[in-house]
Amino acid sequence: APARGGHRGLLGFEPVPTSSEDAFTVPEGYETQVIIPWGTPIRPHGPRWNKDASNSAAEQAQQVGMNHDGMHFFPLGHGREGSRRGMLVLNHEYVDQQLLFPDGDAEMTAEKVAKALAAHGVSVVEIERGRDGTWRVADSRRARRVTGATPVTFSGPVGADHPALRTGSRPLGTLNNCSNGVTPWGTYLACEENWNGYFGTEDASWSPTAAQARYGVSTSGFGYRWHLADPRFDLAATPNEINRFGWVVEIDPMNPGAIPVKRTALGRLKHEGCTVTESRGRVVAYTGDDQDGDYIYKFVGTGSWRVQRALGRSPLDHGTLYVARFDDDGSGTWLPLTHGTGPLTTANGWADQADVLLRTREAADAVGATKMDRPEWIAVNPRNRDVYCTLTNGSGWDNAVTPRQPNPYGHIVRWRERGRDHTATTFEWEIFVLAGDPAHDPSVELAPEDVFGSPDGLGFDDDGRLWILTDVSNSTQNLASRGHENIGNNQMLAADPRTGEIRRFLTGPRGCEITGLAFTPDQRTLFVNVQHPGEATRAWGEPTPADPRAVSNWPDFDPEGRPRSATVAIRRTDGGVIGA
Ligand code: FEO
Ligand code: CA
Ligand code: CA
Ligand code: CA
Numbered sequence: 036a037p038a039r040g041g042h043r044g045l046l047g048f049e050p051v052p053t054s055s056e057d058a059f060t061v062p063e064g065y066e067t068q069v070i071i072p073w074g075t076p077i078r079p080h081g082p083r084w085n086k087d088a089s090n091s092a093a094e095q096a097q098q099v100g101m102n103h104d105g106m107h108f109f110p111l112g113h114g115r116e117g118s119r120r121g122m123l124v125l126n127h128e129y130v131d132q133q134l135l136f137p138d139g140d141a142e143m144t145a146e147k148v149a150k151a152l153a154a155h156g157v158s159v160v161e162i163e164r165g166r167d168g169t170w171r172v173a174d175s176r177r178a179r180r181v182t183g184a185t186p187v188t189f190s191g192p193v194g195a196d197h198p199a200l201r202t203g204s205r206p207l208g209t210l211n212n213c214s215n216g217v218t219p220w221g222t223y224l225a226c227e228e229n230w231n232g233y234f235g236t237e238d239a240s241w242s243p244t245a246a247q248a249r250y251g252v253s254t255s256g257f258g259y260r261w262h263l264a265d266p267r268f269d270l271a272a273t274p275n276e277i278n279r280f281g282w283v284v285e286i287d288p289m290n291p292g293a294i295p296v297k298r299t300a301l302g303r304l305k306h307e308g309c310t311v312t313e314s315r316g317r318v319v320a321y322t323g324d325d326q327d328g329d330y331i332y333k334f335v336g337t338g339s340w341r342v343q344r345a346l347g348r349s350p351l352d353h354g355t356l357y358v359a360r361f362d363d364d365g366s367g368t369w370l371p372l373t374h375g376t377g378p379l380t381t382a383n384g385w386a387d388q389a390d391v392l393l394r395t396r397e398a399a400d401a402v403g404a405t406k407m408d409r410p411e412w413i414a415v416n417p418r419n420r421d422v423y424c425t426l427t428n429g430s431g432w433d434n435a436v437t438p439r440q441p442n443p444y445g446h447i448v449r450w451r452e453r454g455r456d457h458t459a460t461t462f463e464w465e466i467f468v469l470a471g472d473p474a475h476d477p478s479v480e481l482a483p484e485d486v487f488g489s490p491d492g493l494g495f496d497d498d499g500r501l502w503i504l505t506d507v508s509n510s511t512q513n514l515a516s517r518g519h520e521n522i523g524n525n526q527m528l529a530a531d532p533r534t535g536e537i538r539r540f541l542t543g544p545r546g547c548e549i550t551g552l553a554f555t556p557d558q559r560t561l562f563v564n565v566q567h568p569g570e571a572t573r574a575w576g577e578p579t580p581a582d583p584r585a586v587s588n589w590p591d592f593d594p595e596g597r598p599r600s601a602t603v604a605i606r607r608t609d610g611g612v613i614g615a
Contacts, residue, residue: 045500045531046538047615050484053523054542057587059565059603061541066608069590070162070170070562071123072601075099077160077178086596088137092149096180100127101135101154103564103600105215105308106551107223109288111161118555120163122177122288123562124223125551125602126212130154131567132259134583134597140260148265152183155210157225159288164560170604179291181225183208186294187284191352192388193299199278199393204267209284209295214308214412214492214550216283216320218351220344223286225295226306228325230280232257238271246394250305251326252277278393283309283322285351298351301334302372302395310413312420313340314457318350321422323410327429329396330404331359331413333369335458356392357460358404361436367450367462370402377402406432408442412493414501416532420455423467423532424448425490427506436464439478443517444471444488447503449532468535470505475518485537488522494552500614501530503537504563506548509570525549527563529614540614541605544589544598546570551602554613561605561613565589569598 048062061067074084075098082094090098106125110117130151132140140147161175187206189195200206209225210233216224231247235256243252252270256262266272281303287293301309304324311320318336323329335357336343340350357369373379374388378401385391391398408429415422425447431440436448450464471479472486481487492504505525523542527549530537543549543565551564568590569583587598605613 044534044536045498045614046529046536048529048538048540050538051540051542052484053486053521053526053539055523055545057545057589059541059544059589061605064608066606068169068604069601070604071099071158071160071172072590072599073099073101073103073154074599075172077158077172077180079172079174086591086593088135088597090150092146092153095150095153096182096184099158099160100156100180100182101130101600102128102566103602104128104213104550104566105226106553106562106564106602107215107217108553108555108562109221109223110556115557118557118559120161120173121555122159123162123553123602124157124159124215124286124288125564126157126215126225127155128211128213128228128566131570143260143264145264148261148268149184151259151261152208153180154182155212156180156182156185156208157212157223157286159286159291168606170560177289177291181209181286181295183210185209187297188294189279189282189297189299190349191299191301191392193392197389199275199389202273202275206279210280212284213306213325216309216311218285218311219313219318219340220350221289223288224309224311225284225286226308226322227280227282227284228305228307229257230305231277233259233261234268234270234277235260235262236270236272237263238269241271246397247277249394249396249400250281281305283320283351285349296349298349299389299392300352300354300356302332302356302392304329304332304395307411308413310415312415312457316340317458318354319457320351321413321415321424323407323413323424324396325409325411325427327409328406328432329410330399331407331410331424332399333357333359333457356395358399358402360403361405361434361448361464363435365463365465367464369460369462370404372398372402405434405436408432408437408445411491414493414495415457416495416499416501417497418499420457421449421451421532423493423501425493425503427489427491436466438466439469439476444469444476444479445490446470447490447493467532468530468537472518472521474521481537483521485528485539486522487526487528487539488519491548492527492550492552496554496558496614498558498612498615499532501532502540502552503528503530504549504552506550509546544568545587546583546598547587547589558612559606559610562602563605564600564602566600568600
């Protein structure tokens with residue numbers, strides 16, 4: 036396709052139009068294969084998925100979880116072999132209890148809580164591309180599930196023996212793993228986002244602490260009602276259990292016996308993801324706190340990460356956590372969240388660094404961080420080290436980095452660290468693109484055929500293409516009255532960061548979000564995730580349907596089955612580089 040503006044662009048595919056069909060569409064010359072939908076056994080001889088959702092909790096714990104999200108492909112072998120075989124590691128953000136149980140979620144039982152926990156967490160599956168060109172799950176000793184019930188431990192300033200983590204039972208599990216990260220030493224980071232929603236209580240004497248209120252902890256949570264059947268999730272019965280959530284979790288994809296470790300130096304918040312890079316030998320991790328009005332953080336490791344590892348320490352345990360201040364003149368400053376620095380003193384009620392980390396949001400409030408429109412994924416341009424963050428939507432705040440009040444469509448901000456050094460404490464920023472529809476918002480500079488809303492997933496490939504994945508919410512946004520009627524189903528686009536050119540690469544089935552972004556090293560297979568196809572919606576002018584199959588039955592289209600989150604492997608029919 037001809038590049039616009041005469042520039043020989045990075046984008047070589049014919050864009051696809053918007054879609055409201057119950058289908059997954061890609062450009063001419065591309066082919067797709069659905070792999071590992073919810074319920075797929077993680078080893079080929081594991082328990083089969085029952086389409087009436089009658090699998091037990093124990094079976095679910097040996098199957099791919101629900102609501103696929105952040106993902107990474109770790110190659111096995113070098114060269115061409117590494118693009119034919121690898122460990123695909125992916126998050127399962129949450130569960131739809133209506134779909135997860137044969138009888139829905141009206142009644143909550145201990146077995147149902149156990150199955151819900153087993154459908155959360157992370158799947159580690161070995162996949163290979165066969166002689167016929169298709170991907171399949173291989174039998175693998177490395178395959179495993181990390182669920183909401185897997186033993187975990189803690190490291191960093193809030194150590195495993197910290198009093199705030201004591202409950203009388205060993206720490207278990209990870210929940211609401213949204214986006215992810217990958218370390219230079221080959222581990223996977225799963226991030227805990229909306230963990231507050233799993234907890235609740237019937238105890239009328241319970242009331243939230245200031246920190247709990249800041250994290251949105253409440254008696255009813257998000258309506259899971261696990262606390263009715265499992266005291267672990269009862270805020271009054273097990274008050275410290277919730278302190279075990281809100282962290283970044285490190286998982287070794289090659290060693291199924293390695294216990295997942297929550298790296299507390301990265302702070303406790305609603306971590307969307309954790310994007311790891313390095314400068315001057317030091318590890319740097321960027322993470323957004325996805326809440327309207329919350330902040331962007333970065334962690335800078337102490338000293339060389341290679342030296343730290345050689346000394347037997349985790350590079351993620353020793354360093355400085357910062358929060359971002361975006362000034363209206365286009366400059367920015369990273370503010371340290373270090374006990375004893377600025378307002379974070381003992382005299383002001385901060386006991387120590389562990390206290391600062393357990394109450395990261397309040398610490399960031401105290402130092403004067405800049406309110407953002409829901410920071411989601413963060414990506415680093417491999418060509419010039421610019422950092423990009425999706426601000427998916429929000430109310431808009433009194434600052435230039437949130438230029439619309441309200442901001443139903445979201446935008447992408449980018450910044451350049453001083454000297455292109457990720458360890459720097461100052462930066463310069465600008466808005467990369469305002470999402471939305473120019474028919475409703477004249478400040479949107481997208482051509483009518485390029486409209487999109489609520490950018491969420493974000494990542495660069497090795498050639499410097501910026502991939503943008505969208506999550507327009509069915510419940511709150513996808514209504515004609517909100518100006519989304521031309522945008523259609525959620526989608527993925529590619530941008531050329533030098534020219535600003537953006538083209539739509541794919542559209543998902545009805546009700547879904549497009550998320551998870553992983554390439555094989557040769558960039559000739561792209562894996563993306565379709566999350567929550569069929570999510571109840573009023574976008575089509577109808578009342579919210581009781582049966583999600585009335586919205587979508589992707590990917591099986593089985594009237595007796597149910598819509599399932601799944602990974603889609605995308606290749607070019609000529610075997611070329613994706614997007615080129
Ligand atoms: Fe789980 Fe912020 O998306
Ligand atoms: Ca997200
Ligand atoms: Ca989102
Ligand atoms: Ca989601």
